[in-house]
Amino acid sequence: MGYELRVQRESPLAYAELTRATASADAGLELRGTPEDAEVIARHGDAEHRVAIWQGRLYGEPTSDWNVAQLARLAALLGGSLVGEDGEAYVIRDGIVEQVNGAAAYEFGKLEEILSRGPVQWAA
Numbered sequence: 001m002g003y004e005l006r007v008q009r010e011s012p013l014a015y016a017e018l019t020r021a022t023a024s025a026d027a028g029l030e031l032r033g034t035p036e037d038a039e040v041i042a043r044h045g046d047a048e049h050r051v052a053i054w055q056g057r058l059y060g061e062p063t064s065d066w067n068v069a070q071l072a073r074l075a076a077l078l079g080g081s082l083v084g085e086d087g088e089a090y091v092i093r094d095g096i097v098e099q100v101n102g103a104a105a106y107e108f109g110k111l112e113e114i115l116s117r118g119p120v121q122w123a124a
Contacts, residue, residue, distance in 0.1 A: 005071055005090060006059040009080035013058055021077045029074065042070050044118040065108045066119040069097045073111075 007013065015035040022031040022040055029051065030041045040052040044066070051070040052060040058078075060071045068082075072090045075082040082090040088101040097108040108114060 003085060004059050004061055005068070005082050005084050006057060007052070007071070007075045007078060007080045008083050009078065013078060013080065015054065017078065018054060018058065021074070024077070027074075027077055029070075040074060044115075049119050063121050064119045065097070065114045065122075066117065068099075068108060069111055069114045072097055 015038070018038075018040075019031055021027060022029040028042060030043075030048075031054070032039055032041060033054065036055070038054040039050050040054070040058075041048050042051045043049070049067070050060075051067060052058050052074060058074075060067060062068045062071060068090055069092075072082050072092050075090075076092060084090065084099075086101070088099055091098050091100060092111055095111050097111055097114060099106045099108070
């Protein structure tokens with residue numbers, strides 16, 4: 001298991017809301033599975049990639065900047081925030097994907113550029 005990022009909201013997330021958000025043509029995401037156990041898929045080129053896991057809560061274990069960007073997009077679509085295990089937040093601000101921890105911010109890069117590059121794995 002890798003580092004986990006979870007989608008948090010003030011109100012609990014219902015599976016029906018996740019279904020509606022991923023069904024939007026603008027989302028470019030697909031939800032597969034059941035209300036108990038599902039995954040959110042995004043395509044890049046001809047390949048499909050798992051972005052998030054639903055098991056009564058929504059989370060992901062990113063392996064690339066692309067995964068982080070997709071998770072941040074999904075969190076925003078759901079009216080929530082993307083939070084890491086250490087309490088840091090991942091946001092999209094003015095088209096830039098950022099990690100924010102207190103007063104410190106790290107820029108992953110421009111959302112559109114990250115998405116166009118695809119899921120290039122981080123070096124181990």
